[in-house]
Amino acid sequence: MITTRDIAERLGVSVSTVGRALADDPRISEETKFRVRQAASDMGYVGNRAARMMRGASSNVVALVIPDIRNSFYSTIAHELSKNMESEGFQLMLSETDDDRTAELRHLRELSANRVAAVIIVPSARPHSESVKLLRALPHVQLLRRHPSLGSQWFGVDDEEALRRATAHLVAQGHTRISYLGGPEELPTGAARLRGFRSALREGGLPDDAGRAELGPPSSVDHGRETVRRLLSGPDVPTALVLGSIQLTLGVLEELSRQGVKVPQELSVVGFGDEPGFSWWGPGLTTVGLPIQEMATGCALWMIRRLKTEPGNDGPYTAVSPGSLILRGSTASPDGGSSPGSA
Amino acid sequence: MITTRDIAERLGVSVSTVGRALADDPRISEETKFRVRQAASDMGYVGNRAARMMRGASSNVVALVIPDIRNSFYSTIAHELSKNMESEGFQLMLSETDDDRTAELRHLRELSANRVAAVIIVPSARPHSESVKLLRALPHVQLLRRHPSLGSQWFGVDDEEALRRATAHLVAQGHTRISYLGGPEELPTGAARLRGFRSALREGGLPDDAGRAELGPPSSVDHGRETVRRLLSGPDVPTALVLGSIQLTLGVLEELSRQGVKVPQELSVVGFGDEPGFSWWGPGLTTVGLPIQEMATGCALWMIRRLKTEPGNDGPYTAVSPGSLILRGSTASPDGGSSPGSA
DNA sequence: CGGCTCTGTGCTAACGTTAGCACTACTGGT
DNA sequence: ACCAGTAGTGCTAACGTTAGCACAGAGCCG
Numbered sequence: 001m002i003t004t005r006d007i008a009e010r011l012g013v014s015v016s017t018v019g020r021a022l023a024d025d026p027r028i029s030e031e032t033k034f035r036v037r038q039a040a041s042d043m044g045y046v047g048n049r050a051a052r053m054m055r056g057a058s059s060n061v062v063a064l065v066i067p068d069i070r071n072s073f074y075s076t077i078a079h080e081l082s083k084n085m086e087s088e089g090f091q092l093m094l095s096e097t098d099d100d101r102t103a104e105l106r107h108l109r110e111l112s113a114n115r116v117a118a119v120i121i122v123p124s125a126r127p128h129s130e131s132v133k134l135l136r137a138l139p140h141v142q143l144l145r146r147h148p149s150l151g152s153q154w155f156g157v158d159d160e161e162a163l164r165r166a167t168a169h170l171v172a173q174g175h176t177r178i179s180y181l182g183g184p185e186e187l188p189t190g191a192a193r194l195r196g197f198r199s200a201l202r203e204g205g206l207p208d209d210a211g212r213a214e215l216g217p218p219s220s221v222d223h224g225r226e227t228v229r230r231l232l233s234g235p236d237v238p239t240a241l242v243l244g245s246i247q248l249t250l251g252v253l254e255e256l257s258r259q260g261v262k263v264p265q266e267l268s269v270v271g272f273g274d275e276p277g278f279s280w281w282g283p284g285l286t287t288v289g290l291p292i293q294e295m296a297t298g299c300a301l302w303m304i305r306r307l308k309t310e311p312g313n314d315g316p317y318t319a320v321s322p323g324s325l326i327l328r329g330s331t332a333s334p335d336g337g338s339s340p341g342s343a
Numbered sequence: 344m345i346t347t348r349d350i351a352e353r354l355g356v357s358v359s360t361v362g363r364a365l366a367d368d369p370r371i372s373e374e375t376k377f378r379v380r381q382a383a384s385d386m387g388y389v390g391n392r393a394a395r396m397m398r399g400a401s402s403n404v405v406a407l408v409i410p411d412i413r414n415s416f417y418s419t420i421a422h423e424l425s426k427n428m429e430s431e432g433f434q435l436m437l438s439e440t441d442d443d444r445t446a447e448l449r450h451l452r453e454l455s456a457n458r459v460a461a462v463i464i465v466p467s468a469r470p471h472s473e474s475v476k477l478l479r480a481l482p483h484v485q486l487l488r489r490h491p492s493l494g495s496q497w498f499g500v501d502d503e504e505a506l507r508r509a510t511a512h513l514v515a516q517g518h519t520r521i522s523y524l525g526g527p528e529e530l531p532t533g534a535a536r537l538r539g540f541r542s543a544l545r546e547g548g549l550p551d552d553a554g555r556a557e558l559g560p561p562s563s564v565d566h567g568r569e570t571v572r573r574l575l576s577g578p579d580v581p582t583a584l585v586l587g588s589i590q591l592t593l594g595v596l597e598e599l600s601r602q603g604v605k606v607p608q609e610l611s612v613v614g615f616g617d618e619p620g621f622s623w624w625g626p627g628l629t630t631v632g633l634p635i636q637e638m639a640t641g642c643a644l645w646m647i648r649r650l651k652t653e654p655g656n657d658g659p660y661t662a663v664s665p666g667s668l669i670l671r672g673s674t675a676s677p678d679g680g681s682s683p684g685s686a
Numbered sequence: 687c688g689g690c691t692c693t694g695t696g697c698t699a700a701c702g703t704t705a706g707c708a709c710t711a712c713t714g715g716t
Numbered sequence: 717a718c719c720a721g722t723a724g725t726g727c728t729a730a731c732g733t734t735a736g737c738a739c740a741g742a743g744c745c746g
Contacts, residue, residue, distance in 0.1 A: 004732070020734090044477075046452070049393075051731075053393040055734050056734090082412065091438065092436070107429070111434070114403075114434065253623060276593045277620020279597065280623075281623055357725070359704080359728095395702085395703060397732065
């Protein structure tokens with residue numbers, strides 16, 4: 001690797017002069033600057049950020065810690081962050097945890113060792129205490145999920161309200177056997193969505209056994225497929241399904257279409273998230289739309305401001321985005337009548 | 344930030360002793376090691392990789408440079424690389440170029456300054472010459488697309504053969520007005536897919552005007568939607584469509600289902616890639632399946648070996664994965680008869 | 687013409703870590 | 717009692733860059 005010293009020796013000047021010329025220091029003559037820049041370009045010199053960091057310069061790397069980049073929520077977030085960060089000179093480091101707190105800890109250790117400027121994290125269900133310690137030593141912000149022992153900087157969506165609306169839509173159509181398929185209750189999002197489901201039932205004046213919750217692993221296509229198979233072949237088949245994650249929705253839709261279940265005649269479905277295929281699935285999937293992109297942009301801008309302004313304004317900051325129900329054709333009243341959009 | 348010096352002062356030993364204790368040097372007594380580790384843990388010490396790198400240690404960051412993480416091809420690649428790299432102690436840096444060579448160059452400059460250990464890149468159509476220079480100074484490997492002026496380390500798929508098969512399937516069913524929708528010819532992949540399309544027509548003994556190519560931006564859902572709209576409303580409506588990118592396929596499917604086009608009776612379609620929704624779209628989408636995951640894993644393992652083994656075995660290395668045609672219900676002979684799978 | 691400012695450059699230390707060498711205090715053999 | 721060997725630790729330099737200070741030479745004023 002070419003260093004400032006190599007350039008200095010070649011031109012017969014000192015390293016300081018080279019450094020200053022490259023930094024466009026006003027004390028250096030234009031002629032010297034020109035010669036230095038020429039040589040630097042010739043020799044393929046690229047400044048060493050590691051060395052700069054040792055002199056107190058801060059890292060230009062922001063880390064994103066998420067469960068799985070293949071989930072479109074997270075790839076949307078990654079894209080939005082990357083785009084915004086890049087324009088401010090930051091690079092994005094990607095760490096996948098697969099919802100495993102040990103992997104999460106491993107990543108956070110590496111990120112700390114690499115002295116990243118900040119961490120944007122979708123925390124696992126119950127982060128290891130060392131993870132919490134490492135995060136607290138860095139500028140960080142939580143995304144989607146919110147763990148109380150981490151800071152109160154958080155960008156998320158109103159999961160409870162989103163599921164309340166989704167469920168209320170079914171209740172309004174007269175369903176009395178509704179199954180909710182969602183992630184584990186340990187996850188803040190899982191708990192919130194379940195609360196939303198339950199309160200919609202309560203508010204609809206339904207009996208306790210009107211709603212069943214089928215909780216499974218956080219983000220599993222398989223869990224969706226299998227649960228559908230089990231529910232449809234068991235006794236007391238529900239007349240409606242509300243879903244609580246994107247991956248789950250993908251699995252459910254696939255299985256329903258494989259089994260040829262008539263939607264919404266035999267079964268009503270409300271999905272979660274909005275993927276390209278959801279609009280052309282069966283009669284069109286009625287689903288919970290979430291402004292993930294806007295949330296990610298908001299988070300990126302907040303973090304940039306946080307990093308650019310010197311005083312560490314670590315004050316609590318929370319942004320909650322609302323969800324909305326996208327009405328298509330996958331819900332109807334349980335007696336077979338069709339009334340999509342009658343929320 | 345806590346340094347080895349802080350620990351040394353607290354324990355009344357030298358920095359060297361602390362460093363050696365943490366490195367588990369056999370010359371240090373067990374008792375000292377214990378005390379040092381205790382103190383390090385107490386004080387929340389995290390080694391500074393920037394400083395280590397200055398002493399010749401290599402970076403543990405591998406960069407992935409791709410057009411857009413939201414494209415499922417790339418998110419699959421990112422996931423697979425991340426998973427494999429993480430288990431070997433590497434972190435993944437994510438850079439999105441949006442197929443813009445200037446953005447590509449900006450990223451490569453940053454990556455070089457950050458002294459990443461290696462770069463895995465899906466190069467843009469015509470990389471800037473400085474980009475080539477920067478890449479050549481680093482261990483790197485190309486993915487999917489292959490630019491001749493970069494090294495000959497490349498992992499990709501046989502695009503030409505994949506499109507030849509897709510097109511041949513339609514030709515065999517008797518189609519004589521086939522449109523190909525794909526990315527620009529400047530892209531190595533775009534050119535290869537177009538070649539495949541054309542040679543299938545030639546081999547099928549079709550006249551020159553049997554196939555039309557509609558080329559557009561590399562990876563655009565909109566281009567898919569718009570081209571379908573234009574083709575269907577114009578004269579000489581094709582009886583079959585072959586698609587040459589995932590995003591294009593998403594746009595086309597959306598538009599076809601919005602317009603209520605009867606597939607395969609009115610129009611046959613062969614897609615590109617295989618997304619969850621493709622199996623439940625209309626009659627099921629016949630599509631080109633590509634072993635992206637296997638390719639990414641292969642690439643990750645190759646790069647790991649390249650980085651772990653000292654001698655820079657930069658010898659040419661090329662791996663080509665084959666594609667396969669996944670037969671579902673979206674193709675039939677143009678006279679209205681249905682014969683999916685009669686390739 | 688001595689002392690001043692101004693311009694352009696060099697020297698040196700420092701950042702945190704590690705490796706080579708040096709040093710001290712034992713142990714055991716003769 | 718003396719020397720060799722060894723275990724345990726400290727000192728110092730080096731990595732590439734930058735900032736503070738020093739310094740040489742030129743031009744200018746009194």
